[in-house]
Amino acid sequence: MVGAGVGGLAAAARLAAGGHDVTVCEQSEVAGGKLGEQVVDTPVGTFRFDTGPSLLTVPQVFADLFHDTGAPLESVLDLVPLDPVARYRFPDGTTLDACPDHDEVCRRMDAAFGGSAGADWHRLWQRAERIWTATEGPFLRSPVSGAPALLRQARHVRDLATIAPWRTLRDLGRSYLRDPRLRMLLERYATYTGSDPRRAPAALAAVPYAELAFGGWYVRGGLRRIADALVARCTELGVTLRTGTDVVSVDVAAGRVSGVTLAGGGRLPADVVVANADANHLYTDLVPVPAALRRLRRATPSLSGFVLLLGVRGHTPGLAHHTVFFPADYDAEFDAVFGTPARPVEDPTLYLSVPDDPAAAPAGHEAWFVLVNAPRHGSGAGAVDWTDPGRADAYAARLLELLADRGHDVRDRLLFTRIRTPADLERDTRAVGGAIYGTSSNGPLAAFLRPANRSPLPGLFLVGGSAHPGGGLPLVVLSAQITASLIGPA
Numbered sequence: 001m002v003g004a005g006v007g008g009l010a011a012a013a014r015l016a017a018g019g020h021d022v023t024v025c026e027q028s029e030v031a032g033g034k035l036g037e038q039v040v041d042t043p044v045g046t047f048r049f050d051t052g053p054s055l056l057t058v059p060q061v062f063a064d065l066f067h068d069t070g071a072p073l074e075s076v077l078d079l080v081p082l083d084p085v086a087r088y089r090f091p092d093g094t095t096l097d098a099c100p101d102h103d104e105v106c107r108r109m110d111a112a113f114g115g116s117a118g119a120d121w122h123r124l125w126q127r128a129e130r131i132w133t134a135t136e137g138p139f140l141r142s143p144v145s146g147a148p149a150l151l152r153q154a155r156h157v158r159d160l161a162t163i164a165p166w167r168t169l170r171d172l173g174r175s176y177l178r179d180p181r182l183r184m185l186l187e188r189y190a191t192y193t194g195s196d197p198r199r200a201p202a203a204l205a206a207v208p209y210a211e212l213a214f215g216g217w218y219v220r221g222g223l224r225r226i227a228d229a230l231v232a233r234c235t236e237l238g239v240t241l242r243t244g245t246d247v248v249s250v251d252v253a254a255g256r257v258s259g260v261t262l263a264g265g266g267r268l269p270a271d272v273v274v275a276n277a278d279a280n281h282l283y284t285d286l287v288p289v290p291a292a293l294r295r296l297r298r299a300t301p302s303l304s305g306f307v308l309l310l311g312v313r314g315h316t317p318g319l320a321h322h323t324v325f326f327p328a329d330y331d332a333e334f335d336a337v338f339g340t341p342a343r344p345v346e347d348p349t350l351y352l353s354v355p356d357d358p359a360a361a362p363a364g365h366e367a368w369f370v371l372v373n374a375p376r377h378g379s380g381a382g383a384v385d386w387t388d389p390g391r392a393d394a395y396a397a398r399l400l401e402l403l404a405d406r407g408h409d410v411r412d413r414l415l416f417t418r419i420r421t422p423a424d425l426e427r428d429t430r431a432v433g434g435a436i437y438g439t440s441s442n443g444p445l446a447a448f449l450r451p452a453n454r455s456p457l458p459g460l461f462l463v464g465g466s467a468h469p470g471g472g473l474p475l476v477v478l479s480a481q482i483t484a485s486l487i488g489p490a
């Protein structure tokens with residue numbers, strides 16, 4: 001296994017439970033990949049931040065994983081349901097608390113927006129439920145390898161008209177939702193796949209469906225505890241986890257994989273190699289598979305994220321566990337992130353996660369995670385050089401100013417600020433450009449261009465957010481299930 005992100009660890013656990021002898025090579029000193037953690041010790045006590053995921057959705061896929069590989073989920077992790085899942089603040093000052101009780105959320109929409117908001121959302125919800133039902137089995141839980149296979153599977157999907165692959169998420173929102181604030185809410189879910197709602201498929205309406213139907217969850221102690229639990233499960237199953245072990249190539253002999261070569265020259269022979277590394281890094285740097293690389297390069301890379309970790313004195317009224325502040329001009333955000341030249345978003349959507357958990361911050365303090373969408377790191381026209389001296393500091397100051405504009409000026413309550421740019425994400429996890437989800441879902445062909453779990457090179461398999469079925473914790477865990485089933489038991 002190359003990489004110990006969530007997908008790599010989940011696949012390792014499943015394969016070991018199936019009798020395979022599994023070694024995981026992770027270049028970083030810690031396992032978990034994007035599911036990272038930063039601990040900051042200060043004179044007033046310790047702050048602990050999740051640097052990646054802050055919201056767990058579709059917990060059933062984790063329950064399946066832990067059940068299938070040993071003791072159940074509830075014996076290893078303490079999941080806390082959230083209400084609201086997120087508090088949304090719109091540019092006109094309206095607030096909506098989204099929750100998993102569908103009737104209640106419709107009532108809240110009526111109260112917040114008036115008109116036919118609740119009824120409109122309900123109609124969209126019914127459509128989204130049909131999309132979820134139509135795609136979960138044939139797409140999210142099944143291997144897909146290229147256009148012909150996807151089309152074959154699409155024929156099995158009873159209701160192609162429901163999925164409407166020719167329509168964008170924006171089109172769908174416009175046909176169901178009259179209130180522009182509700183459209184904004186729907187469109188935000190395109191960013192869960194690193195995409196632009198004006199180009200992402202209507203099928204992504206399944207994302208808010210899954211989030212609100214199955215709930216949004218926190219993990220007591222921080223989401224990072226999921227990585228700890230996965231590492232513990234792998235260890236119990238006899239997986240050898242080698243951190244600080246950089247794979248520099250996937251080796252090929254007689255037309256199939258034969259193992260990996262490590263930095264420093266060591267070799268590990270293997271019948272099967274599973275790459276949890278970003279697919280772009282895999283096919284560009286570790287093993288040349290020209291057809292796979294060509295396909296990958298035709299896709300638009302996903303967006304990245306710029307993160308502030310703030311140690312804040314005192315308590316802030318008005319914040320939920322997750323609070324989202326929408327900007328006045330949502331389109332300008334996607335123009336900046338996906339435009340050429342790409343540029344940091346001047347007035348981005350601000351996403352705050354402030355866990356009410358004593359493990360996160362000392363008493364009388366708060367640990368703020370602030371995330372905004374950002375162009376990926378790099379030197380080309382579609383990227384931004386986030387290592388440019390002064391750029392990250394200036395942008396951090398801009399975000400603090402925007403927070404102040406939106407009613408939360410914490411500048412005189414700050415104990416410290418830590419900045420994580422797309423360049424940091426690339427350095428820490430080898431996600432090329434810090435693109436969180438590998439390729440985006442921009443364009444009707446995107447699903448065809450996402451790398452398959454079975455590589456064209458015999459013996460090489462892919463798992464994780466840059467491969468099928470996509471990024472985000474639940475999909476990555478499904479990816480591990482698909483890959484383990486393709487490999488089969490020992």
Ligand SMILES: Cc1cc2nc3c(=O)[nH]c(=O)nc-3n(C[C@H](O)[C@H](O)[C@H](O)COP(=O)(O)OP(=O)(O)OC[C@H]3O[C@@H](n4cnc5c(N)ncnc54)[C@H](O)[C@@H]3O)c2cc1C
Binds near residue numbers: 008425430
């Ligand atoms: C800021 C941020 C916020 C997010 N928020 C959420 C959220 O709220 N909810 C949610 O569900 N998801 C969220 N995500 C997405 C989620 O974190 C990812 O989709 C998921 O963790 C990716 O897992 P993965 O299996 O693809 O592995 P990755 O995390 O990409 O890990 C891959 C691993 O492979 C290792 N590796 C790469 N190359 C090599 C090599 N050559 N040799 C050895 N090791 C190598 C890397 O070091 C890394 O550890 C967020 C991500 C980020 C960055």
